Amino acid sequence: MPSSPLLPPDARLGRLYFAAQAIAGAAWWIGVAMSDTVRELTLGQLDPVLVAAFDIPLFVIVSVLVAVGVRTAVWVVVPWTAVVTAGMALYATMTGLAGWGVLLMIAATVGSAAAGLLVWLGRLPTEWILFGPFAFRLAPPSSTAAHIIRTTAQIVVFWGLFLAAIPAIIAVLEHRWNLHLPLPTAVRWGGLILLVAASALGIWAANAMSTRGEGTPLPSATARRLVIAGPYLFVRNPMALAGIAQGVAVGLMASSWLVVVYALCGSLVWNWIIRPLEEADLTERFGAPYLAYVHAVRCWMPQLRPFRAEVNIR
Template sequence: MLTREAARAYFALQAVAGAAWWVAVFAVPAVREATLGGLDPALMAVFDLPLFVGASALAATGLRWAVWIAAPWTALVAGGMALYATGTERAGWGALLMIAATIGSAAAALLVLSGRIPSERMLVGPFAFRAAPSTTARGRVGRTGAQIVVFWGLFLIVFPLAIVAIEQRWGLHLDAPPAARVSGAVLLVAASALGIWSALAMSLRGEGTPLPAAMPHRLVVSGPYRYVRNPMALAGIAQGVAVGLMLGSWLVVLYALAGSLFWNRIVRPLEEADLQARFGAEFAAYRDRVACWIPRPRRSVRPPAG
């Protein structure tokens, strides 16, 4: 649960993990090389032990001023490590770990300081919930097709290729078996078919598009929406994993899975609140009847005895 207690527990875990990492840095040369490269560990420790490990430990007790030290310092180190890894092709694992710590620290800091993550502030521009303008079915399908080209191009081509380039530059690439690439291609075809089916159902039956800025006028409960409430999101996650398998990139697979967690925990509650506000009892009944991710087995109706 996203609570202050969970955020404080995160900072406690970060402090313990940071202390253990510093022990490994001085005790295991391979860890030092993989995470610090040619940087002086003694000099780094002078700053990082109090500002990262110590401040995280204090933030775990609920001290707000410690949060203002731990989170910005983590982001600063992550940025510096990313630049260092990109420029030298060393310490890529250190850069990756600090980027992950930055994301966790930022979320935990928001929870400790304000008690919540203001996810609704992301709903701006093309991500703000608005009903689609009235147009013909051909117009809606054309707009949906344009959205697919743009978003699939960005999230399934541009971003993954950038991640692969970073993965190679930072020395994080791991060899994948040939079967993974074949499996990825099969999964990509199936997931893309599901995505297109879902988009057409949204355009033709819902009189809208998948984009939040052009939401449907009718609640779509047919097509793939008979089986799961979020077939478009399911298709997108599977597509991301498929692209990662095809590229032989574990980081792209992780990117897709992380996106699924972000969508499920941050975006989906906002979207469902909007659907509840617009469709009321109709959406509530649909939500209770149809699963979010995994289709529920259909129950057979037995005729009354006698």
């Protein structure tokens, strides 16, 4: 793939992705042609000749065009990948066939969309997620009781959505798409223990945020004060750590490996997209005290000794 020094590094990375995607797509179609197993697992009873007539030019060849520098081809391959994914998901849900094909296409859609942004904009515009309840706004001055009530409401809504509703849908689709792999009973009990521990951590962190920070965990009503208390003395992001662990625990309890993957993907999104934005906001608002805290306390791995805020931060 030719490379231009005038292109930003992220744009070159996007083009490299589309080169890899073209190779993977071609390899998959070769597998479909040579193996009945590959065809049945990924296409079900769909006519491979008919599907190939559209997919090879619009997915494989157009990916090659993006890789060699035809930027406008992004507007063909990304929508096509999304349309195929939606169609495959509908087909698999109706028939119970081609579940592995759906998973591959979901991965391709996410990858194509991200790489397309890199090629077109030269970067990932992560700031686009800062809208509505995810936009950074200070919590209005209020009593501690009011902050606790708001925090409790947020926990009910977000835990209900991300730890109950979405995992339930994923688990149902995992069964319907014939992707289910049952887990041992001991693993499911381990998930329950993990869920209780992670939920306790999340509640502890939320309480510290609402009582010490004069705010809530939600960015749209974020804490007015720098919180270095409770679990924040041991790890910088106990709420995120608790949320990821809760998601994994729900997956284990439901015997759903796809829910576990969903939770782990959430950790990647949080670490690479949300965390940098949050840390930039905290640095802007709290400056040196926050930077000293970042230097002393790890992001993900809790430390045994609590951070001495009264000694290290003035």
